[in-house]
Amino acid sequence: MTDTRFDVLTIGNAIVDVIARVGDDFIAREKLVKGSMNLIDEARAEQLYAVMGPAQEVSGGSAGNTAAGVASFGGKAAYFGKIKKDQLGDIYRHDMRSQGVHFETAAATDGPATARSFILVTPDSERTMNTYLGACVNLTAADIDDATVKASRVTYMEGYLYDRPEAKDAFRRASDIARAANRLTSVTLSDSFCVERHRDDFLHLIRSRIDIVFANETEIKSLYQTQNFNGAMEAIRKDCAVAVLTRSEKGSVIVRGTETVEVPARAIAKVVDVTGAGDLYAAGFLFGFTREMPLRRCAELGGLAAAEVISHVGARPEVSLREHAGEAGLL
Amino acid sequence: MTDTRFDVLTIGNAIVDVIARVGDDFIAREKLVKGSMNLIDEARAEQLYAVMGPAQEVSGGSAGNTAAGVASFGGKAAYFGKIKKDQLGDIYRHDMRSQGVHFETAAATDGPATARSFILVTPDSERTMNTYLGACVNLTAADIDDATVKASRVTYMEGYLYDRPEAKDAFRRASDIARAANRLTSVTLSDSFCVERHRDDFLHLIRSRIDIVFANETEIKSLYQTQNFNGAMEAIRKDCAVAVLTRSEKGSVIVRGTETVEVPARAIAKVVDVTGAGDLYAAGFLFGFTREMPLRRCAELGGLAAAEVISHVGARPEVSLREHAGEAGLL
Numbered sequence: 179m180t181d182t183r184f185d186v187l188t189i190g191n192a193i194v195d196v197i198a199r200v201g202d203d204f205i206a207r208e209k210l211v212k213g214s215m216n217l218i219d220e221a222r223a224e225q226l227y228a229v230m231g232p233a234q235e236v237s238g239g240s241a242g243n244t245a246a247g248v249a250s251f252g253g254k255a256a257y258f259g260k261i262k263k264d265q266l267g268d269i270y271r272h273d274m275r276s277q278g279v280h281f282e283t284a285a286a287t288d289g290p291a292t293a294r295s296f297i298l299v300t301p302d303s304e305r306t307m308n309t310y311l312g313a314c315v316n317l318t319a320a321d322i323d324d325a326t327v328k329a330s331r332v333t334y335m336e337g338y339l340y341d342r343p344e345a346k347d348a349f350r351r352a353s354d355i356a357r358a359a360n361r362l363t364s365v366t367l368s369d370s371f372c373v374e375r376h377r378d379d380f381l382h383l384i385r386s387r388i389d390i391v392f393a394n395e396t397e398i399k400s401l402y403q404t405q406n407f408n409g410a411m412e413a414i415r416k417d418c419a420v421a422v423l424t425r426s427e428k429g430s431v432i433v434r435g436t437e438t439v440e441v442p443a444r445a446i447a448k449v450v451d452v453t454g455a456g457d458l459y460a461a462g463f464l465f466g467f468t469r470e471m472p473l474r475r476c477a478e479l480g481g482l483a484a485a486e487v488i489s490h491v492g493a494r495p496e497v498s499l500r501e502h503a504g505e506a507g508l509l
Numbered sequence: 510m511t512d513t514r515f516d517v518l519t520i521g522n523a524i525v526d527v528i529a530r531v532g533d534d535f536i537a538r539e540k541l542v543k544g545s546m547n548l549i550d551e552a553r554a555e556q557l558y559a560v561m562g563p564a565q566e567v568s569g570g571s572a573g574n575t576a577a578g579v580a581s582f583g584g585k586a587a588y589f590g591k592i593k594k595d596q597l598g599d600i601y602r603h604d605m606r607s608q609g610v611h612f613e614t615a616a617a618t619d620g621p622a623t624a625r626s627f628i629l630v631t632p633d634s635e636r637t638m639n640t641y642l643g644a645c646v647n648l649t650a651a652d653i654d655d656a657t658v659k660a661s662r663v664t665y666m667e668g669y670l671y672d673r674p675e676a677k678d679a680f681r682r683a684s685d686i687a688r689a690a691n692r693l694t695s696v697t698l699s700d701s702f703c704v705e706r707h708r709d710d711f712l713h714l715i716r717s718r719i720d721i722v723f724a725n726e727t728e729i730k731s732l733y734q735t736q737n738f739n740g741a742m743e744a745i746r747k748d749c750a751v752a753v754l755t756r757s758e759k760g761s762v763i764v765r766g767t768e769t770v771e772v773p774a775r776a777i778a779k780v781v782d783v784t785g786a787g788d789l790y791a792a793g794f795l796f797g798f799t800r801e802m803p804l805r806r807c808a809e810l811g812g813l814a815a816a817e818v819i820s821h822v823g824a825r826p827e828v829s830l831r832e833h834a835g836e837a838g839l840l
């Protein structure tokens with residue numbers, strides 16, 4: 179095994195979030211399903227932006243948020259994702275590196291612009307995402323840097339990558355390298371519709387080459403096509419070494435072999451924008467896990483990070499999670 | 510007089526704010542003066558960005574914020590400012606138009622990129638601004654659209670424009686047109702160091718062609734080179750028809766001829782980021798003034814808008830100021 183340079187390597191779609199508050203009427207008028215993640219093309223991106231209100235721009239992308247979270251805890255994080263060499267791409271790279279994340283994936287010099295997701299936050303703090311993948315279409319197996327994968331304790335990938343065959347190849351290549359190097363692999367199911375699109379692939383993947391699965395309640399139920407959470411939980415227990423199941427205000431449950439650890443959610447003064455909750459939970463969990471903390475503590479760190487990110491607009495932490503966890507007595 | 514299409518036209522530097530939280534040690538290390546606005550060149554912009562933490566991007570620019578505020582109150586606002594045709598410029602234009610602001614200044618197709626201001630917010634919620642003017646250097650008298658000036662009840666300009674001779678020409682041209690059309694002219698002194706740089710010019714301007722001056726306490730004292738607020742207030746009373754003097758937590762004072770109206774500041778639960786307080790105060794005041802409301806009500810609307818904008822990160826309103834003022838019983 180090579181030297182361990184990174185606790186967590188994450189791989190995903192590199193996306194700048196364009197966040198605007200909208201009323202429920204806007205969601206209805208644009209025929210959107212609240213809480214969903216929709217892939218949109220360039221024409222729809224332009225049409226939607228033209229009718230959206232003023233926005234703010236913050237770097238995002240599910241796995242990117244997780245890498246930023248790990249770094250904010252003081253963990254050593256790396257990231258693979260594809261930007262274009264343009265202003266939004268420069269912002270994305272800055273936000274990663276200045277958070278302390280190792281991010282060396284080459285920027286595309288031609289083709290579509292850096293990806294953006296139009297995130298519409300309704301008065302109930304729910305988010306509806308509309309993602310134009312742009313330059314992400316250029317992420318391929320060639321962008322998987324072997325040395326970084328080998329040097330990372332865990333390689334974590336977002337299920338969204340399965341929406342493109344080239345990214346799926348990149349995903350498989352990274353997991354091959356990690357396993358050959360005796361490293362851990364992890365995946366988040368990302369979104370229940372993403373699970374619907376790739377259910378058989380995800381099941382095969384989890385059974386054959388993944389050590390830690392992250393899923394929320396809707397996603398894990400969709401994976402096993404059941405309305406019964408306990409049924410889904412027992413199914414994933416047999417299929418994967420560690421499963422981390424998040425249940426919003428009901429907290430989270432971790433299953434590992436015969437172990438079952440239930441952790442309640444943290445009390446939150448005010449939920450402002452739920453974007454990034456799952457990504458930051460994964461960051462806290464993986465930070466604790468790679469530092470060999472007990473499962474309960476890993477889950478508590480995940481819950482702490484999720485609570486921070488939903489208390490403000492944007493899916494990246496606004497405070498040092500290391501200090502925040504220290505004040506909460508978790509580190 | 511032509512038809513009145515706009516309540517307020519504002520003219521200023523079109524700037525995207527790049528906002529990051531920093532510790533006081535960062536301000537010291539970069540040899541910055543807390544609370545100041547510094548003009549920086551491209552090399553310094555790159556150097557500063559490289560050492561800054563993760564940021565969020567929100568459209569800003571003093572007069573741009575004021576136009577957005579007027580529109581948020583339900584007023585008819587227009588804006589002149591220079592962006593480049595690039596991603597940040599597209600964002601700037603979107604944020605203006607989607608707020609309802611008429612913004613037709615042609616984007617530059619070459620030359621420097623859209624302006625950005627690196628705004629460093631310290632734990633005390635104070636902001637230190639570092640502005641790279643970029644494409645703003647292309648704003649000239651040729652960008653003053655006569656018809657829009659003639660169709661606006663008030664033309665409001667930011668003093669920052671005096672930092673460039675071409676923009677100063679644009680400023681003078683706009684005020685000439687407004688006066689010839691029997692419209693009102695207004696200016697904000699912008700910043701005490703800006704006043705130092707242009708004191709004589711500002712005094713001449715105010716005495717010869719401005720109807721409404723906005724200044725905070727430091728700026729008005731600097732204009733008249735006195736440490737005595739009342740002395741400065743009596744001086745501006747003689748020099749300008751209406752002077753609107755803001756004093757942070759001490760509220761504001763408006764002087765018009767022999768009238769003096771003092772209005773206390775609104776109570777604020779938590780100050781998060783003071784950026785834009787003066788700009789939004791001006792928006793509320795001018796909205797009320799162009800709707801012929803009493804001075805006290807104009808000041809109350811200004812205070813309401815300022816209180817909203819300092820309760821969150823970013824210098825543009827995050828709620829409808831019209832609804833907010835309605836709930837507060839001011840509209």
